[in-house]
Amino acid sequence: MDFDLTEEQRLLKESLDRLIGDRYAFEQRKSYGQAPEGWSREVWAQFAELGLLGLPFAEKYGGSAGGPVETMIAMEAFGRALALEPFLATVVLGGGFLRHGGSADQCAAIIPKIADGSLTLAFAQTERHSRYDLADISTTARRDGTAWVLDGEKGVVLHGDTADKLIVTARVGGSQRDRDGVGVFMVDSKAAGLSRRGYPTQDGLRAAEIVFSGVRVGPEGVLGELGAASPLVERVVDEAIAALCAEAVGTMSAMHELTVDYLKTRRQFGREIGSFQILQHRAVDMLIALEQARSMAMFATMMASEEDAPVRRDALAAAKVQIGRSGRLVGQQAIQLHGGIGMTMEYKVGHYFKRATMIDTMFGDADHHLRELARRGGSVVAA
Amino acid sequence: MDLRFTTEELAFRDEVRAFFRSALPASIRDKLLANKGLAKNDIVTWQRILNKKGWAVANWPVEWGGTGWTPVQQYMFQEELQLTPAPQPLGFGVTMVGPVMIAFGSEEQKKRFLPRIANLDDWWCQGFSEPGAGSDLASLRTSAKRDGDHYVVNGQKTWTTLAQHADWIFCLVRTDPQAKKQEGISFLLIDMKTPGITVRPIVTIDGGREVNEVFFDDVAVPAENLVGEENKGWDYAKYLLGRERTGIARVGFSKERVRRIKELAAAERVGDKPLLEDERFREKLAAVEVELKALEMTQLRVVAAERNRVGNKPDPASSILKIKGSEIQQATTELLLEIVGPYALPYQPEHDEEERWNEPPIGPEWAGPIAPTYFNTRKVSIYGGTNEIQKNIIAKAILGL
Numbered sequence: 001m002d003f004d005l006t007e008e009q010r011l012l013k014e015s016l017d018r019l020i021g022d023r024y025a026f027e028q029r030k031s032y033g034q035a036p037e038g039w040s041r042e043v044w045a046q047f048a049e050l051g052l053l054g055l056p057f058a059e060k061y062g063g064s065a066g067g068p069v070e071t072m073i074a075m076e077a078f079g080r081a082l083a084l085e086p087f088l089a090t091v092v093l094g095g096g097f098l099r100h101g102g103s104a105d106q107c108a109a110i111i112p113k114i115a116d117g118s119l120t121l122a123f124a125q126t127e128r129h130s131r132y133d134l135a136d137i138s139t140t141a142r143r144d145g146t147a148w149v150l151d152g153e154k155g156v157v158l159h160g161d162t163a164d165k166l167i168v169t170a171r172v173g174g175s176q177r178d179r180d181g182v183g184v185f186m187v188d189s190k191a192a193g194l195s196r197r198g199y200p201t202q203d204g205l206r207a208a209e210i211v212f213s214g215v216r217v218g219p220e221g222v223l224g225e226l227g228a229a230s231p232l233v234e235r236v237v238d239e240a241i242a243a244l245c246a247e248a249v250g251t252m253s254a255m256h257e258l259t260v261d262y263l264k265t266r267r268q269f270g271r272e273i274g275s276f277q278i279l280q281h282r283a284v285d286m287l288i289a290l291e292q293a294r295s296m297a298m299f300a301t302m303m304a305s306e307e308d309a310p311v312r313r314d315a316l317a318a319a320k321v322q323i324g325r326s327g328r329l330v331g332q333q334a335i336q337l338h339g340g341i342g343m344t345m346e347y348k349v350g351h352y353f354k355r356a357t358m359i360d361t362m363f364g365d366a367d368h369h370l371r372e373l374a375r376r377g378g379s380v381v382a383a
Numbered sequence: 384m385d386l387r388f389t390t391e392e393l394a395f396r397d398e399v400r401a402f403f404r405s406a407l408p409a410s411i412r413d414k415l416l417a418n419k420g421l422a423k424n425d426i427v428t429w430q431r432i433l434n435k436k437g438w439a440v441a442n443w444p445v446e447w448g449g450t451g452w453t454p455v456q457q458y459m460f461q462e463e464l465q466l467t468p469a470p471q472p473l474g475f476g477v478t479m480v481g482p483v484m485i486a487f488g489s490e491e492q493k494k495r496f497l498p499r500i501a502n503l504d505d506w507w508c509q510g511f512s513e514p515g516a517g518s519d520l521a522s523l524r525t526s527a528k529r530d531g532d533h534y535v536v537n538g539q540k541t542w543t544t545l546a547q548h549a550d551w552i553f554c555l556v557r558t559d560p561q562a563k564k565q566e567g568i569s570f571l572l573i574d575m576k577t578p579g580i581t582v583r584p585i586v587t588i589d590g591g592r593e594v595n596e597v598f599f600d601d602v603a604v605p606a607e608n609l610v611g612e613e614n615k616g617w618d619y620a621k622y623l624l625g626r627e628r629t630g631i632a633r634v635g636f637s638k639e640r641v642r643r644i645k646e647l648a649a650a651e652r653v654g655d656k657p658l659l660e661d662e663r664f665r666e667k668l669a670a671v672e673v674e675l676k677a678l679e680m681t682q683l684r685v686v687a688a689e690r691n692r693v694g695n696k697p698d699p700a701s702s703i704l705k706i707k708g709s710e711i712q713q714a715t716t717e718l719l720l721e722i723v724g725p726y727a728l729p730y731q732p733e734h735d736e737e738e739r740w741n742e743p744p745i746g747p748e749w750a751g752p753i754a755p756t757y758f759n760t761r762k763v764s765i766y767g768g769t770n771e772i773q774k775n776i777i778a779k780a781i782l783g784l
């Protein structure tokens with residue numbers, strides 16, 4: 001058992017911290033968010049330069065063959081920075097589909113471009129009715145000669161408005177909520193018949209509603225096993241959940257620090273408000289929630305590459321439950337302990353609160369995963 | 384003990400309900416139902432409808448336009464407003480500065496201002512908090528120096544709700560910097576059009592424009608705008624803050640929320656059944672309903688006790704109503720967030736008339752305000768005295784600790 005980072009991982013963390021320190025002050029973030037794309041190409045290029053965009057990929061594709069721990073380190077730093085760039089969408093989700101479902105040709109064609117920063121991806125999965133059910137898909141893919149034709153609508157596609165290519169789940173068989181009959185396709189976002197409506201999200205990122213009407217995809221755009229792609233989707237989503245857990249820990253630790261600092265500096269009734277015991281205990285409750293979340297983010301990182309799918313799924317669900325609950329407590333108390341200032345757009349803590357809230361709604365909120373754990377009779381504690 | 388309302392009380396409630404249903408413009412009700420922001424004009428329109436009916440300032444003495452209703456009737460009126468839902472009469476005038484003027488103001492002030500409050504000819508805002516004086520309100524520093532027949536005001540107020548619409552602001556100002564901090568404060572009425580006043584908006588985390596900073600730079604205020612006696616302002620402020628006993632818990636508002644939650648959860652499907660039929664969700668909703676019912680009963684006990692009150696001493700029980708009421712409001716917004724699921728994410732600003740989102744909605748048409756409402760509702764445990772401060776009050780005033 002070893003919770004310490006290796007020398008290389010420590011260096012990665014340090015270079016990330018330096019980059020974030022230089023490039024991600026609150027005011028800088030604001031200006032990136034106001035750019036038309038909603039994030040900074042310049043920062044993205046620096047991510048590429050540092051090797052971040054190739055972290056999880058094989059060396060032959062320009063990657064550095066990192067594992068879930070490296071992704072965790074990066075995501076936690078992005079959480080602290082409230083980074084706006086499409087790392088989750090491109091590297092974790094898009095890259096995940098290529099790593100686990102891409103042919104050698106597909107990987108060779110796409111991954112080097114992810115790693116050098118010249119191509120971004122997004123995962124078009126959610127539909128209006130599907131909530132958090134990955135198999136609830138009514139978008140269809142119909143065979144036409146050697147090609148496939150996609151029809152349907154996808155929503156809240158994170159960074160879908162700027163992605164060069166979209167990874168799309170569609171039904172090739174079965175009925176709306178069947179786990180069987182799912183296919184995954186990689187589509188050029190400029191393809192004929194594809195239209196996108198981009199918009200800002202509550203937490204300052206970008207997303208899109210996407211309509212596919214008769215969009216043609218060649219055989220080179222099929223990822224994984226057609227009609228039996230649900231295990232692939234679940235696996236990639238589990239990796240994304242692990243990444244989100246790490247990001248959430250970054251947001252929570254930042255909120256906790258800001259709050260403790262505020263308790264030490266804000267004075268009312270002639271003394272620091274941190275001298276009131278009720279507020280001390282509240283800050284301690286936040287710390288406990290944060291540490292429980294950090295532990296579960298580590299568990300998620302460890303289990304993300306578990307080959308036994310049901311065991312992996314339960315582990316990631318459990319982690320997401322903890323993250324959702326801790327995030328809510330830490331976020332709400334961070335605002336409360338700041339008083340009025342916590343309610344303002346001008347101050348950083350509210351932005352963390354919003355991001356933590358939105359992380360809960362991505363790939364299943366705490367209640368969804370509790371429900372799923374219970375339904376599967378899942379248990380994450382070995383007897 | 385008889386926990387039922389009398390036949391007369393029930394008849395009164397029906398009358399109020401019927402009037403609200405028929406008199407409230409549908410466009411205003413629809414905005415409230417959907418958690419959308421009201422425009423200034425919506426609030427003014429409704430206030431004038433109430434004023435015509437003679438119900439604009441229901442809680443005031445009859446001679447100033449009040450209704451003379453019993454505490455139970457006052458309670459029912461509030462509850463029906465929230466249930467309809469209809470806009471609350473602007474509290475800064477009707478429940479704050481109006482009653483203070485009635486209790487402590489001069490005859491001229493009452494004649495000049497009270498009818499205009501009732502008809503919302505003057506929009507009032509509350510200038511108490513300052514950057515350095517939030518929970519510790521008595522440490523406020525905005526100063527008013529007497530100079531002949533007027534005061535010269537300098538300093539800054541903050542978190543001033545809807546100051547952007549305001550014609551007048553009632554302020555706590557320091558008139559005696561030498562005195563003990565509670566004893567050097569006065570209560571001053573200031574025309575927002577006076578030279579030297581600057582209003583700067585503060586955007587809240589949901590993107591809303593409801594609070595402001597208000598700066599005073601050598602603002603000349605006629606001495607006749609002092610309420611009551613100089614350096615007695617703290618007493619008037621305490622009177623104001625502790626007076627509101629009905630409505631503070633927002634029971635009617637939360638009941639209406641629960642109704643809305645049920646409606647939306649019945650339409651939202653999880654797997655093959657409505658979310659409302661999901662056991663986990665139902666249990667959480669039921670738990671909120673139990674809390675809400677208990678709060679309603681607690682509120683009724685406070686209302687009933689009004690009959691036996693002497694004087695106008697603030698009732699520490701109102702702190703219980705404020706704490707529980709805010710917690711329940713916050714819990715309902717968490718349920719709404721759960722209902723909307725992934726479609727919490729799109730940011731579709733909808734805050735004021737001028738900036739209304741004119742594009743087709745993203746996701747379910749009701750989704751837009753859900754996350755902003757969740758974010759914004761964090762304020763209810765902060766403003767009007769934070770929940771921590773309310774607990775301090777209870778510990779001191781009820782428990783004697």
Ligand SMILES: Cc1cc2nc3c(=O)[nH]c(=O)nc-3n(C[C@H](O)[C@H](O)[C@H](O)COP(=O)(O)OP(=O)(O)OC[C@H]3O[C@@H](n4cnc5c(N)ncnc54)[C@H](O)[C@@H]3O)c2cc1C
Pocket residue numbers: 266268269273276278279336337338339340341343508509510511512514516517518519541542543544545594762765766767768769770771772775
């Ligand atoms: C949306 C909104 C609208 C508002 N509208 C108005 C308005 O119209 N007019 C107006 O005058 N004001 C208004 N306020 C201000 C509001 O009354 C103050 O925010 C509130 O009194 C808290 O003060 P503060 O923000 O300075 O927080 P602080 O007093 O700095 O409190 C910070 C934290 O410390 C805690 N704390 C402070 N003292 C103690 C203690 N003794 N024991 C335990 N805990 C303590 C608080 O509970 C809080 O958690 C508004 C505020 C908001 C958020």
